[in-house]
Amino acid sequence: MSVTMSKALNQALRDSIRADDDVLVFGEDVGTLGGVFRITDGLTQEFGEQRCFDTPLAEAGIVGFALGMCLTGYKPVVEMQFDAFAYPAFEQITSHVAKMRNRTGGKVNLPMVIRIPYAGGIGGVEHHCDSSEGYYAHTAGLKVVTPSNSADAYSLLREAIADPDPVIFMEPKALYWSKQEVELPCKQEPFGKAAIRRPGKDATLVTYGPSVPTALKAAEAATEEGWDVEVVDLRTISPFDDETVVESVRRTGRCVVVSEAQGFAGVSGEVAARVTERCFHSLSAPVLRVSGLETPYPAPMLERTYLPGVDRILDAIARLQWDDTPDLTFAPSHGGAA
Amino acid sequence: MTPTVSHTCARLSQLASPSDNVVMQTTAVTPDLAAHLLPSPNPVQLLDPTGTEVPQEGTRRPYLMPPPERLREVWRAMVIGRRFDIQATALTKQGRLAVYPSSRGQEACQVGATLSVTGNDWVFPTYRESMALVTRGIDPVEVLSLLRGDQHCGYDPKAHKTAPQCTPLSTQLIHAAGAAYGEKRRGTDNVALAFIGDGATSEGDFHEALNFAAVFEAPAIFFVQNNKYAISVPLSKQTKAPALAYKGIGYGVASEQVDGNDPAAVLAVMDVALEHCRAGHGPFLIEAHTYRLDAHTNADDASRYRSSDEVTAWLERDPIARVETWLKAHGALNDDLVSATHAEAETLASDLRDRMNVDPQADPMSLFDNVFEQRTPQLEDARRMVAAELAADAEMEDQS
Numbered sequence: 001m002s003v004t005m006s007k008a009l010n011q012a013l014r015d016s017i018r019a020d021d022d023v024l025v026f027g028e029d030v031g032t033l034g035g036v037f038r039i040t041d042g043l044t045q046e047f048g049e050q051r052c053f054d055t056p057l058a059e060a061g062i063v064g065f066a067l068g069m070c071l072t073g074y075k076p077v078v079e080m081q082f083d084a085f086a087y088p089a090f091e092q093i094t095s096h097v098a099k100m101r102n103r104t105g106g107k108v109n110l111p112m113v114i115r116i117p118y119a120g121g122i123g124g125v126e127h128h129c130d131s132s133e134g135y136y137a138h139t140a141g142l143k144v145v146t147p148s149n150s151a152d153a154y155s156l157l158r159e160a161i162a163d164p165d166p167v168i169f170m171e172p173k174a175l176y177w178s179k180q181e182v183e184l185p186c187k188q189e190p191f192g193k194a195a196i197r198r199p200g201k202d203a204t205l206v207t208y209g210p211s212v213p214t215a216l217k218a219a220e221a222a223t224e225e226g227w228d229v230e231v232v233d234l235r236t237i238s239p240f241d242d243e244t245v246v247e248s249v250r251r252t253g254r255c256v257v258v259s260e261a262q263g264f265a266g267v268s269g270e271v272a273a274r275v276t277e278r279c280f281h282s283l284s285a286p287v288l289r290v291s292g293l294e295t296p297y298p299a300p301m302l303e304r305t306y307l308p309g310v311d312r313i314l315d316a317i318a319r320l321q322w323d324d325t326p327d328l329t330f331a332p333s334h335g336g337a338a
Numbered sequence: 339m340t341p342t343v344s345h346t347c348a349r350l351s352q353l354a355s356p357s358d359n360v361v362m363q364t365t366a367v368t369p370d371l372a373a374h375l376l377p378s379p380n381p382v383q384l385l386d387p388t389g390t391e392v393p394q395e396g397t398r399r400p401y402l403m404p405p406p407e408r409l410r411e412v413w414r415a416m417v418i419g420r421r422f423d424i425q426a427t428a429l430t431k432q433g434r435l436a437v438y439p440s441s442r443g444q445e446a447c448q449v450g451a452t453l454s455v456t457g458n459d460w461v462f463p464t465y466r467e468s469m470a471l472v473t474r475g476i477d478p479v480e481v482l483s484l485l486r487g488d489q490h491c492g493y494d495p496k497a498h499k500t501a502p503q504c505t506p507l508s509t510q511l512i513h514a515a516g517a518a519y520g521e522k523r524r525g526t527d528n529v530a531l532a533f534i535g536d537g538a539t540s541e542g543d544f545h546e547a548l549n550f551a552a553v554f555e556a557p558a559i560f561f562v563q564n565n566k567y568a569i570s571v572p573l574s575k576q577t578k579a580p581a582l583a584y585k586g587i588g589y590g591v592a593s594e595q596v597d598g599n600d601p602a603a604v605l606a607v608m609d610v611a612l613e614h615c616r617a618g619h620g621p622f623l624i625e626a627h628t629y630r631l632d633a634h635t636n637a638d639d640a641s642r643y644r645s646s647d648e649v650t651a652w653l654e655r656d657p658i659a660r661v662e663t664w665l666k667a668h669g670a671l672n673d674d675l676v677s678a679t680h681a682e683a684e685t686l687a688s689d690l691r692d693r694m695n696v697d698p699q700a701d702p703m704s705l706f707d708n709v710f711e712q713r714t715p716q717l718e719d720a721r722r723m724v725a726a727e728l729a730a731d732a733e734m735e736d737q738s
């Protein structure tokens with residue numbers, strides 16, 4: 001069956017609500033409307049206001065309220081309407097949600113999921129396109145998950161809801177309408193397992209979430225230049241799958257990290273560092289990053305320039321020192337390879 | 339006694355009725371639909387500072403003098419609580435506590451509010467509530483482990499239905515709203531009692547908590563101890579509200595203000611709030627007017643922002659002396675019980691001193707537990723590194 005990511009997410013919520021009486025869905029406009037992206041479409045109608053409901057407009061309130069409900073045994077799945085609108089909840093997430101298990105010596109755990117539609121590529125106006133995964137991944141105690149296809153969207157969300165720890169579930173909104181042939185329910189690899197989306201032997205593109213389809217296109221285009229490029233989809237940023245990434249790069253000897261998020265101090269830099277630390281002797285070239293630029297997310301008409309596209313990825317692959325010509329354009333401090 | 343939503347509706351339908359004009363003309367008073375949410379114009383007081391009963395006039399709701407046995411129990415817990423507090427401050431001077439925020443002077447709030455709820459209710463304390471937690475029956479050493487520095491929270495929050503002491507101001511109030519709503523959904527009549535200071539009412543989370551609790555009709559009591567300062571900043575720089583209790587009405591939260599140094603009044607107001615919550619009428623906001631006699635913490639120098647005259651004036655409004663006078667006048671307290679209670683307090687203090695007078699053991703290997711239910715591969719790596727470091731240290735020590 002051809003299933004969109006949004007449908008897969010909706011089905012995961014539906015099946016989780018059905019499977020566990022303590023699972024509740026709440027947030028802004030998630031009730032009658034079904035969410036601005038319709039991910040919660042029909043849940044209130046099918047399961048009633050008791051299981052899926054609208055809250056006042058206050059993100060710290062939503063997350064803090066969910067935390068309090070966890071204390072009485074509930075498993076809330078809350079929706080932040082957009083990436084940048086989760087920032088009011090940042091204190092609740094970093095100071096409380098992430099730390100509760102640790103600061104109570106394991107006495108209190110928080111089985112909650114915070115769903116965040118994130119990243120750009122949909123022509124959204126400002127504050128609707130942030131790649132905020134780095135903030136959460138930087139925080140100990142949070143799992144950060146981001147699917148890139150419908151099967152993963154379903155499977156990872158079910159796993160997130162069943163997980164005893166808080167999960168930041170980042171949904172690439174540009175992929176909400178992407179389709180995949182899949183039979184639901186389905187069970188994919190668990191958290192902490194990256195997936196090789198395309199095998200290759202010359203170089204590895206490490207990527208996740210919204211950048212996976214772009215990386216796959218770039219890998220496809222690279223065949224015309226004679227490069228056989230592997231694409232690794234992280235699936236979960238935290239926990240991180242060093243094993244799959246390292247195995248791949250040791251095999252190919254070259255690595256480009258692709259992320260829509262700005263490169264400076266971000267997830268892509270973390271990946272590059274981890275690869276360098278673990279694969280130094282296998283590398284034939286420095287690890288490069290192709291990332292969002294060090295600018296605030298631009299107005300929709302400039303989005304294409306900002307986003308790491310196929311050409312920029314191909315340029316980076318071309319610069320992986322395939323011969324002895326020195327690369328004078330190499331500018332490692334700026335993340336973006338262009 | 340407690341106005342309900344149906345009251346309001348009844349009044350609304352009166353307004354809409356054809357006879358309404360007549361009512362308006364004859365009474366010349368606009369019915370105040372929100373009046374039942376407002377606090378009393380002056381803080382509720384049942385005992386004045388001399389321990390004399392105050393006739394009840396002009397309060398929004400009737401407040402009843404608690405029975406002597408209950409006041410005696412509160413008096414006892416205040417005597418013990420104050421002794422605990424003084425001991426904790428002393429422990430900072432001996433280097434046994436990293437820091438201690440005292441609540442000396444706020445005993446009527448700490449003890450009165452805490453003893454009003456049951457063990458089935460939730461409590462959401464701040465850093466200031468050590469005395470309240472001891473009153474709740476949590477081991478004083480467990481209460482102080484946050485401030486001693488061996489762990490973030492020494493007690494089991496689930497076993498005691500008491501959240502970890504919260505430092506990010508006001509953030510715990512939203513948790514209280516959520517827990518209260520959870521209890522309501524589970525069909526219990528348990529409430530969540532959340533403590534907060536005057537300054538923290540300026541934080542956004544205070545407002546989000548009141549609003550969420552109101553919208554979900556969650557049985558949460560927000561207990562503001564207005565001790566006049568947020569560290570050095572006086573309340574006048576914090577708000578233009580006539581009193582903090584007036585912050586409830588905008589959210590549809592029933593509110594009251596009380597003399598926070600009058601244990602009898604604190605109990606009476608807590609009783610009304612609890613009845614309101616348990617009857618399903620939603621949250622309740624209490625502002626208790628009190629004063630912290632010590633500095634913000636032992637590390638603070640209060641002379642930089644307040645006069646000793648001001649402190650002296652508040653010493654005369656002592657909550658313990660007030661209720662002690664009343665109990666004695668009513669034959670509910672004799673000198674034997676007074677000395678027995680002080681002896682009990684001394685025992686607690688010396689026991690605390692002894693038990694805090696050991697070097698606590700914090701196991702470095704515990705760092706990696708409880709980040710997640712299961713350690714990630716990265717945590718395992720870091721754990722191996724630290725284990726190797728510790729082993730190397732131990733070997734060095736063996737050799738020397």
Ligand SMILES: Cc1ncc(C[n+]2csc(CCOP(=O)(O)OP(=O)(O)O)c2C)c(N)n1
Nearest residue numbers: 466505506507535536537538565567568569
């Ligand atoms: C979000 C946040 N901002 C600042 C602080 C630092 N801080 C700790 S206590 C305090 C004053 C709080 O005053 P109040 O709410 O009146 O409570 P009190 O300490 O008087 O009991 C401040 C500013 C903090 N803990 N949390």
Ligand SMILES: [Mg+2]
Nearest residue numbers: 535536567568
């Ligand atoms: Mg204060």
